[in-house]
Amino acid sequence: QVQLVQSGAEVKKPGASVKVSCKASGYTFTSYGISWVRQAPGQGLEWMGWISAYNGNTNYAQKLQGRVTMTTDTSTSTAYMELRSLRSDDTAVYYCARLVVVAATPDYFDYWGQGTLVTVSS
């Protein structure tokens, strides 16, 4: 069965960086994309970007351009999301999701990881 298992909770100070991992299993990793979505406490879902596990191409939300990097390691079927220059408003649960890609364009998210809480506090 398809599973996305994320790394554990993190506590970071403002200005630091965080790197969250998402290990996929149960499917051919390179046949899909991986997207990252975050949710601040009590708020809605915010799309952060996605990466093609097939060729490594990325597309980021404009709001996060320059602070976020998404990568994949196809040898271990793992995706990573690094967010730099953390601020208090980056405190959120970060989800990875398997992205169905059609003709190199994003379609829908059919499986989600369990979420990783990232807390930014001095």
Add this chain to the structure above:
Amino acid sequence: SSELTQDPAVSVALGQTVRITCQGDSLRSYYASWYQQKPGQAPVLVIYGKNNRPSGIPDRFSGSSSGNTASLTITGAQAEDEADYYCNSRDSSGNHLGVVFGGGTKLTVL
């Protein structure tokens, strides 16, 4: 980027039918997908494409679209359907390979 607008809250009596809507210019070009999220849990896909349900999603969930509005309909709402529901679609302005989410609708089953 495009925006998708949802009503913040909707309520429905047990066993009745409820429609949750999502409005935005991108929906004139792209289908919406719908996600259910219960407290403390990750979102779950309930509808994608024209009107497709993933395996395991009850057939009381259905989707439709007209113009700039997509709708998620629950026919015969159950207590376990009480949750937040989010729509999303591709971005139709600026970043055409990007994705946007609606703000979410909190569904209460009375």
